[in-house]
Amino acid sequence: MSTVRAPASNGSRVTKPLPLSAEHVTVTRGGKALVDGVSCSLRPGTVTGILGPNGAGKSTLLHLLAGVLPADSGTVLLGNRPLSRISTRERARSIALVEQSLPDDVAQPVRGVVALGRTPHRSLFAADGPADHAAVERALAAAGARHLAERLYPTLSGGERQRVQLARALAQEPEVLLLDEPTNHLDAAAQLETLDLLQGLAAEGLAVAAALHDINHAAASCSHLLLLHGGRVAAAGPTEEILTPELIRRVYGVNAVLLVHPATGRPLVALSRR
Numbered sequence: 001m002s003t004v005r006a007p008a009s010n011g012s013r014v015t016k017p018l019p020l021s022a023e024h025v026t027v028t029r030g031g032k033a034l035v036d037g038v039s040c041s042l043r044p045g046t047v048t049g050i051l052g053p054n055g056a057g058k059s060t061l062l063h064l065l066a067g068v069l070p071a072d073s074g075t076v077l078l079g080n081r082p083l084s085r086i087s088t089r090e091r092a093r094s095i096a097l098v099e100q101s102l103p104d105d106v107a108q109p110v111r112g113v114v115a116l117g118r119t120p121h122r123s124l125f126a127a128d129g130p131a132d133h134a135a136v137e138r139a140l141a142a143a144g145a146r147h148l149a150e151r152l153y154p155t156l157s158g159g160e161r162q163r164v165q166l167a168r169a170l171a172q173e174p175e176v177l178l179l180d181e182p183t184n185h186l187d188a189a190a191q192l193e194t195l196d197l198l199q200g201l202a203a204e205g206l207a208v209a210a211a212l213h214d215i216n217h218a219a220a221s222c223s224h225l226l227l228l229h230g231g232r233v234a235a236a237g238p239t240e241e242i243l244t245p246e247l248i249r250r251v252y253g254v255n256a257v258l259l260v261h262p263a264t265g266r267p268l269v270a271l272s273r274r
């Protein structure tokens with residue numbers, strides 16, 4: 001992937017990025033709370049790792065934060081405005097979501113798929129303008145997908161589709177980037193590149209949150225963690241303050257030894273069943 005070019009690098013954003021926060025949000029299905037009274041805040045300049053075992057509520061929380069799933073109770077706020085009172089189009093100019101399951105029925109060349117990210121910035125029937133083309137090229141480069149631009153999307157591998165969906169989200173030029181398991185499908189080098197990209201985007205002012213299964217990916221690259229367990233917040237805060245063997249044992253039911261990565265100085269977790 002090439003050097004990060006932040007979505008704001010064209011100078012088009014003049015307003016200060018806004019935090020996205022959830023206040024006591026709950027979603028219930030069939031009498032079960034999938035997300036149960038969760039409060040959290042994603043601040044500009046941070047990368048929050050959303051962790052938790054299978055079924056903990058990570059994807060559901062991301063959908064709530066993206067505004068694609070309404071809460072049964074509680075509120076999601078962009079700045080101080082409830083997301084429920086912001087139009088879909090305006091919301092899509094501020095918040096981008098990269099889903100866990102990647103669409104496979106998009107019979108378009110990759111550049112066209114990435115250009116879908118420009119939809120909220122264009123008037124209804126207008127063609128893409130020079131600013132749209134530039135944003136698409138920047139996004140392709142940042143996501144390491146420029147070499148795929150002429151390919152037909154359905155012919156791509158899972159990892160290649162992952163990069164393209166990330167590029168589509170970047171082309172949206174969001175203030176808040178939400179990702180559901182963004183390192184899924186990716187090889188080791190591409191995983192690290194993606195995590196670096198997320199840190200780079202945060203450094204340039206975005207609020208980034210990613211649901212992750214790899215605790216070491218989160219420990220290495222997230223400034224903040226939100227651990228979910230049974231739909232509730234088990235712990236939240238700066239990574240180095242809250243990541244402890246006790247917390248990992250409580251949430252995942254496995255033993256952990258907390259080390260320091262010899263090359264990066266970041267926390268490194270060695271897991272074992274006993």
Ligand SMILES: Nc1ncnc2c1ncn2[C@@H]1O[C@H](COP(=O)(O)OP(=O)(O)OP(=O)(O)O)[C@@H](O)[C@H]1O
Pocket residue numbers: 029030034052053054055056057058059060061
């Ligand atoms: N529409 C639904 N109706 C009933 N239960 C649902 C529905 N959608 C999700 N669930 C359940 O809600 C819980 C939380 O799901 P969610 O996908 O948010 O978890 P997750 O932490 O992202 O899991 P994973 O790590 O496996 O992707 C799971 O137990 C899931 O089976």
